Amino acid sequence: xxxxxxxxxxxxxxxxxxxxxxxxxxxxxxxxxxxxxxxxxxxxxxxxxxxxxxxxxxxxxxxxxxxxxxxxxxxxxxxxxxxxxxxxxxxxxxxxxxxxxxxxxxxxxxxxxxxxxxxxxxxxxxxxxxxxxxxxxxxxxxxxxxxxxxxxxxxxxxxxxxxxxxxxxxxxxxxxxxxxxxxxxxxxxxxxxxxxxxxxxxxxxxxxxxxxxxxxxxxxxxxxxxxxxxxxxxxxxxxxxxxx
Numbered sequence: 001x002x003x004x005x006x007x008x009x010x011x012x013x014x015x016x017x018x019x020x021x022x023x024x025x026x027x028x029x030x031x032x033x034x035x036x037x038x039x040x041x042x043x044x045x046x047x048x049x050x051x052x053x054x055x056x057x058x059x060x061x062x063x064x065x066x067x068x069x070x071x072x073x074x075x076x077x078x079x080x081x082x083x084x085x086x087x088x089x090x091x092x093x094x095x096x097x098x099x100x101x102x103x104x105x106x107x108x109x110x111x112x113x114x115x116x117x118x119x120x121x122x123x124x125x126x127x128x129x130x131x132x133x134x135x136x137x138x139x140x141x142x143x144x145x146x147x148x149x150x151x152x153x154x155x156x157x158x159x160x161x162x163x164x165x166x167x168x169x170x171x172x173x174x175x176x177x178x179x180x181x182x183x184x185x186x187x188x189x190x191x192x193x194x195x196x197x198x199x200x201x202x203x204x205x206x207x208x209x210x211x212x213x214x215x216x217x218x219x220x221x222x223x224x225x226x227x228x229x230x231x232x233x234x235x236x237x238x239x240x241x242x243x244x
Contacts, residue, residue: 001083002045002046002047002083002084003045003046003047003080003081003082003083004043004044004045004046004080004081004082004083004084004085004086005043005044005045005046005051005054005058005078005079005080006041006043006078006079006080006082006085006086006087006088007041007042007043007055007058007075007076007077007078007088008039008040008041008075008076008077008078008088008091009039009040009041009042009062009073009074009075009076010039010040010072010073010074010076010091011062011065011066011071011072011073011074011124011125012069012071012072012073013062013065013066013068013069013071013072013073014065014068014069014101014242015031015033015034015040015065015101016031016033016101017033018033019031019032019033020101020103022061022101022103024057024060024061024103024105024106024107025057025060025061025106025107026107027044027048027049027054027057028044028045029042029043029044029057029058029061030042030043030044030085031043031101032085032087034090035087035090036090037089037090038087038088038089038090039076039087039088039089039090039091041078041085041087041088042058042061042062042075043085043086044057044058046080051080055075055077057107058075059075059118059121060107060108060114060117060118062074062075062121063114063117063118063120063121064105064108064117064242065242066117066120066121066124066125067117067120067121067232067238067240068105068240068241068242069242070124070240071124072121072124072125073121073124073125074125076088076091101242102242103242103243104242104243104244105242105243105244106244108238110236112142112236113232113236113238115142116139116142116228116231116232116236116238117232117238119135119136119138119139119142119228120135120136120139120228120229120232122135123135123136123139123225123228129214129217129218129221130197130206130214130217131197132221133193133194133197133217133220133221133224134194134197136221136224136225136227136228137193137194137197137224137228139228139231139232140155140158140159140224140228140231141155142231143158143231143235144157144158146194153190155190155194156186156187156190157186159185159186159189159190159227160185160186162227162230162231163175163185163186163223163227165230165234166223166226166227166230167226168222168225168226168229170222170226171222171223171225171226173222174219174220174222174223175223177219178220178223189220189223189224192216192220193217193220193224197217
């Protein structure tokens with residue numbers, strides 16, 4: 001007997017305007033557009049997959065869309081058990097819309113690639129500048145160990161080697177500003193960014209109530225996001241095309 005998982009989806013990435021079936025990770029997903037009374041939604045038949053694995057598969061799919069369109073895509077959950085797909089009732093509205101939906105991507109086989117896309121989508125959707133920064137920074141940690149060896153930190157050195165490859169206009173503008181204030185840009189991004197977000201014992205510390213802290217971090221965010229995107233494309237070879 002068929003049992004369907006019905007999950008509501010919010011976000012601005014491309015989404016079909018008509019009910020569409022796509023194959024992803026060896027399973028068929030049904031995508032439904034938002035209507036006056038329903039959210040855009042995604043549906044998975046649980047006949048050959050557990051509900052936990054189906055939820056994970058939905059998240060993986062949304063991470064691909066988030067990466068391809070550089071837009072937040074949130075799985076707002078739903079329920080399971082219906083003998084056929086059931087649309088998710090409307091809440092608030094943030095949807096993507098596309099007449100054509102030529103989806104041709106496959107589930108990434110590399111576990112690091114899957115993790116990188118998951119962290120990227122988390123960074124796109126989390127409602128906190130501090131944790132958004134940390135999500136993108138964790139992508140860097142996939143490639144470089146966060147430890148000091150002979151006085152050098154792998155992540156700081158990795159940032160230093162990658163910065164010349166960053167072409168994003170906003171990131172370059174912020175880099176110019178930092179160079180006028182800091183002798184070591186890479187160390188600054190690590191200590192005043194990643195370290196300050198993750199710790200609250202000793203300076204530097206990010207105070208979530210301090211607007212000046214958040215303003216600075218939001219500007220530095222352009223650089224960390226650009227580095228994360230560069231690594232995903234150049235090191236993991238993940239295309240940003242929804243076609244494949």
